[in-house]
Amino acid sequence: MADSSPERPQADKDDVLELNNDLEKMTECVENMSVQLTWMAYDLVALRTSPELGALLRGLEEAYHRCRAAVCGDRSQEPELEDRAQI
Structure with missing residues (x-):
């Protein structure tokens, strides 16, 4: 043991x-x-x-910003929109 x-x-x-x-x-x-x-x-x-998708999305975003500026007025009146674009 x-x-x-x-x-x-x-x-x-x-x-x-x-x-x-x-x-x-x-x-x-x-x-x-x-x-x-x-x-x-x-x-x-x-x-x-596809690389085309990224280009299309950027174009869509630019069109959105142009429409938003046209509907809401000049971009300088909307600092909130510029802050979001920089993020």
Whole structure:
């Protein structure tokens, strides 16, 4: 009985070290998958978003500002609109 007692803490220490190594490997794998998924999502958005869409949205925003200025008066009378455009 006295022989098994000193070996047990060593066996537990080895098990803990092995568990830590396994957890580190799993964490690294999950991090790699996360990076790959992020790049896939980025590529998907980049491929599906056409450059024309951005130009059309900017044109639409400019048209909105012109219409707003025509309806509400001169832009200098609406500092709130200028503040939003800078954000």
